Amino acid sequence: MKKITLSCFLxxxxxxxxxxxxxxxxxxxxxxxxxxxxxxxxxxxxxxYYERQLDxxxxxxxxxxxxxxxxxxxxxxxxxxSLYYENDYYENDYYDNNGxxxxxxxxxxxxxxxxxxxxxxxxxxxxxxxxxxxxxxxTAGMAVLKNKFTETIKDTNNVYTIxxxxxxxxxxxxxxxxxxxxxxxxxISLEMHGGGGSYLFNNKQxxxxxxxxLGLGYRF
Amino acid sequence: MKxxxxxxxxxxxxxxxxxxxxxxEEPTDFSxxxxxxxxxxxxxxxxxxxxxxxxxxxxxxxxxxxxxxLSLKMPAIFIHKNNEFYNIFKSTGATKYQYSLYSxxxxxxxxxxxxxxxxxNNSDIKTxxxxxxxIKESLLFHELYQNQQSIVAKYDSKSNSYVSNIGIVFTQPTxxxxxxxxxxxxxxxxxxxxxxxxxxxxxxxIRIYVPIYSKLNFIKFNxxx
Numbered sequence: 001m002k003k004i005t006l007s008c009f010l011x012x013x014x015x016x017x018x019x020x021x022x023x024x025x026x027x028x029x030x031x032x033x034x035x036x037x038x039x040x041x042x043x044x045x046x047x048x049y050y051e052r053q054l055d056x057x058x059x060x061x062x063x064x065x066x067x068x069x070x071x072x073x074x075x076x077x078x079x080x081x082s083l084y085y086e087n088d089y090y091e092n093d094y095y096d097n098n099g100x101x102x103x104x105x106x107x108x109x110x111x112x113x114x115x116x117x118x119x120x121x122x123x124x125x126x127x128x129x130x131x132x133x134x135x136x137x138x139t140a141g142m143a144v145l146k147n148k149f150t151e152t153i154k155d156t157n158n159v160y161t162i163x164x165x166x167x168x169x170x171x172x173x174x175x176x177x178x179x180x181x182x183x184x185x186x187x188i189s190l191e192m193h194g195g196g197g198s199y200l201f202n203n204k205q206x207x208x209x210x211x212x213x214l215g216l217g218y219r220f
Numbered sequence: 221m222k223x224x225x226x227x228x229x230x231x232x233x234x235x236x237x238x239x240x241x242x243x244x245e246e247p248t249d250f251s252x253x254x255x256x257x258x259x260x261x262x263x264x265x266x267x268x269x270x271x272x273x274x275x276x277x278x279x280x281x282x283x284x285x286x287x288x289x290l291s292l293k294m295p296a297i298f299i300h301k302n303n304e305f306y307n308i309f310k311s312t313g314a315t316k317y318q319y320s321l322y323s324x325x326x327x328x329x330x331x332x333x334x335x336x337x338x339x340x341n342n343s344d345i346k347t348x349x350x351x352x353x354x355i356k357e358s359l360l361f362h363e364l365y366q367n368q369q370s371i372v373a374k375y376d377s378k379s380n381s382y383v384s385n386i387g388i389v390f391t392q393p394t395x396x397x398x399x400x401x402x403x404x405x406x407x408x409x410x411x412x413x414x415x416x417x418x419x420x421x422x423x424x425x426i427r428i429y430v431p432i433y434s435k436l437n438f439i440k441f442n443x444x445x
Contacts, residue, residue, distance in 0.1 A: 148425070149255040160305065161307045
């Protein structure tokens with residue numbers, strides 16, 4: 001009888017251990033990080049982010065992205081050696097008209113699904129020290145864009161010159177996406193998320209965008 | 221299944237026909253939104269003319285070693301649709317425009333097309349009979365000879381136009397003789413130009429295509445040995 005009681009006690013203690021919630025995200029609710037890969041359409045905008053966990057499921061955050069490549073819409077193609085320019089596949093009028101985004105600032109809200117778990121494929125490599133959690137997110141922000149438009153300029157002799165002029169403008173954005181966050185030893189996080197959205201007000205450029213971010217963060 | 225196959229076949233034919241006809245573009249309508257366009261097609265043609273030949277009943281007479289001189293001049297301020305003037309040089313920033321020449325047979329080939337303007341400015345060049353090795357190795361000859369796929373019309377600031385003066389040196393014809401005798405060969409050859417002359421480098425990211433009208437089509441060349 002004594003042995004049975006002892007066994008039951010041990011079993012119950014194991015069960016209670018197994019049911020203990022993983023609360024690292026609540027213990028360290030703040031996270032700062034670097035957005036190592038920030039892609040929006042054809043633009044590369046790495047940056048920084050901050051996220052605060054509000055409760056078990058919800059979090060709020062902000063990101064800033066900045067592009068150092070200011071020249072990628074100045075598409076230059078020399079076909080000196082191509083033979084038949086009538087059949088030149090590179091001759092697409094709309095090739096460089098997606099809009100060059102140079103800066104963006106976004107506020108996002110996330111809903112984390114379920115709890116942090118150790119996925120079986122992670123367990124194979126990292127034991128229980130790596131947890132993963134999936135989330136849905138919505139973003140609202142502003143973006144600074146640079147775009148080139150073609151226009152004709154008439155001189156005093158009534159002769160037109162065709163030219164492409166650079167225009168800078170700011171736009172508001174809205175987007176939704178999904179992603180996952182990996183937590184290493186409760187402190188270091190790696191998140192990957194992507195989705196789509198739209199520029200709200202400008203009609204002379206691509207109205208929608210796709211994005212993908214990969215961030216490395218620290219929780220405290 | 222058979223029906224789908226036939227439908228697929230018909231669709232392919234339709235696409236092929238559409239593609240075949242897409243070589244010539246409609247002239248650009250500048251009254252429409254051009255904000256996203258970078259390629260522009262002019263309406264009026266320029267002409268490639270033959271300078272120094274007498275054509276009798278559609279046959280031009282040349283001796284082996286003679287040079288057929290062709291000339292093309294495109295004003296940098298170009299009239300589009302007869303009432304609009306466009307400054308091509310300012311728009312494109314191009315110092316050269318390019319076009320191609322095609323021939324049905326081997327009446328001329330790559331290295332037989334020479335830049336007459338370059339020849340005129342280099343009086344050292346006394347003969348045009350060079351070996352292929354000489355042509356390949358010399359920078360001078362690289363400038364003298366033009367590739368038939370990319371013949372250059374250079375911008376001349378004095379006349380504010382793009383000018384191309386080229387010569388085709390007649391060599392001994394070897395193919396497609398209609399009649400052959402000891403003394404002469406009549407070569408049935410069409411010399412065609414590309415549909416357009418165009419700035420192939422994008423200096424200002426604008427490309428303007430100007431159609432070429434050529435009177436050289438369907439002319440036979442009577443080449444005396």
